[in-house]
Amino acid sequence: MEIRKFLNIVAASALAAAATTAGAQSWDMPTAYAPTNFHTVNIERFAAGVKDATGGKLSLKVHSAASLYKMPEIKRAVQTGQVPIGEVLMVTLSNENPLYAIDGMPFLASSYADARRLWSVQRPYIERLLDSQGLKLLFAVPWPPQGLITGKEVKSTADLAGLSFRAYDKQTSRLGELFKARPVTIQAAEVAQALATGKINSLMSSAQSGVDYKAWESLKYFYDVQAWLPKNMVIANKAAFDSLDKGVQAALLAQATKAEEAGWAASSEVAEATKKTLASNGMSVQPPSPKLVGELNALGQQMVTEWLAGAGPDGKAVVEAYGRK
Numbered sequence: 001m002e003i004r005k006f007l008n009i010v011a012a013s014a015l016a017a018a019a020t021t022a023g024a025q026s027w028d029m030p031t032a033y034a035p036t037n038f039h040t041v042n043i044e045r046f047a048a049g050v051k052d053a054t055g056g057k058l059s060l061k062v063h064s065a066a067s068l069y070k071m072p073e074i075k076r077a078v079q080t081g082q083v084p085i086g087e088v089l090m091v092t093l094s095n096e097n098p099l100y101a102i103d104g105m106p107f108l109a110s111s112y113a114d115a116r117r118l119w120s121v122q123r124p125y126i127e128r129l130l131d132s133q134g135l136k137l138l139f140a141v142p143w144p145p146q147g148l149i150t151g152k153e154v155k156s157t158a159d160l161a162g163l164s165f166r167a168y169d170k171q172t173s174r175l176g177e178l179f180k181a182r183p184v185t186i187q188a189a190e191v192a193q194a195l196a197t198g199k200i201n202s203l204m205s206s207a208q209s210g211v212d213y214k215a216w217e218s219l220k221y222f223y224d225v226q227a228w229l230p231k232n233m234v235i236a237n238k239a240a241f242d243s244l245d246k247g248v249q250a251a252l253l254a255q256a257t258k259a260e261e262a263g264w265a266a267s268s269e270v271a272e273a274t275k276k277t278l279a280s281n282g283m284s285v286q287p288p289s290p291k292l293v294g295e296l297n298a299l300g301q302q303m304v305t306e307w308l309a310g311a312g313p314d315g316k317a318v319v320e321a322y323g324r325k
Helices: 003-018 038-053 071-079 098-104 112-132 170-178 188-196 207-213 238-243 246-280 290-309 312-324
Strands: 019-021 024-030 058-063 085-089 135-142 147-150 164-167 182-185 202-205 221-223 231-237 284-286
Touching: 038 058, 038 135, 038 231, 038 246, 058 246, 071 085, 071 135, 071 231, 098 112, 098 170, 098 312, 112 135, 112 231, 112 246, 112 312, 135 238, 135 246, 147 207, 164 170, 170 182, 170 290, 188 207, 202 207, 207 246, 231 238, 231 246, 246 284, 290 312
Parallel strands: 024 058, 024 085, 164 182, 164 202, 221 284
Antiparallel strands: 019 024, 085 231, 135 231, 147 202, 147 221
């Protein structure tokens, strides 16, 4: 049996199980982040908006904190129809296709304005890629700019040598290697425990994630290097989406547009608020030294060059178009 035909059968079975009453469906929606995380809060509001806008014809049950699927499992679960919808950190899919990695390139886009410009170029390519995999992009929201969190003072990249550095994708693993640190792969739901047990003692993270992890209980420094703004994307199984009547589809897409705008606004708001939270809990929140900035920028340029070598024509087209905007 052809794999696409098999996936369609699986998806159809999941749809049948999801139907609650004639004309109404309930979709399970896994995400890897804590209920208080702004991404999850935004998704809960999206779910409420979908239910209201569709008059209850479609409802979404959000399963936060990796309680249904862990982050690496979510895309596959949506693609095979085990669940109709889910949230995924895009850069964790970089092993599948380089296009997923662009917003995780250090210092390629390190402000909200740059991130928006990059997304406007990147989005059509991601939509086509997902479509070829039986998936539909609904919306994407960036994390606040990534900072450097450590247990020791860092004035240059040499101070990172030998540290246990949290990795979660190909890019962060490579960055750890360039730091001469020891990359340790840890998923989001497991970071707090890894910090508490000393399995890791350094990481690139947004201040929001630092708050989620209560990083101040293990580490002391947050350097606001603003390395990149990786995006979470909400995706749906195409067969599941196509099973909805046209009015419900339109309402779902309209709510997705609202959720994307609300999510970008919330990301910007929490970027500053969560840095204050880290500081109020005893962390030293400070800008990086000029030497560290220069060295990080050089490493970022090296990583972009390495990425372009294997990115194919689409990846190169995105970066070139971003540079022209």
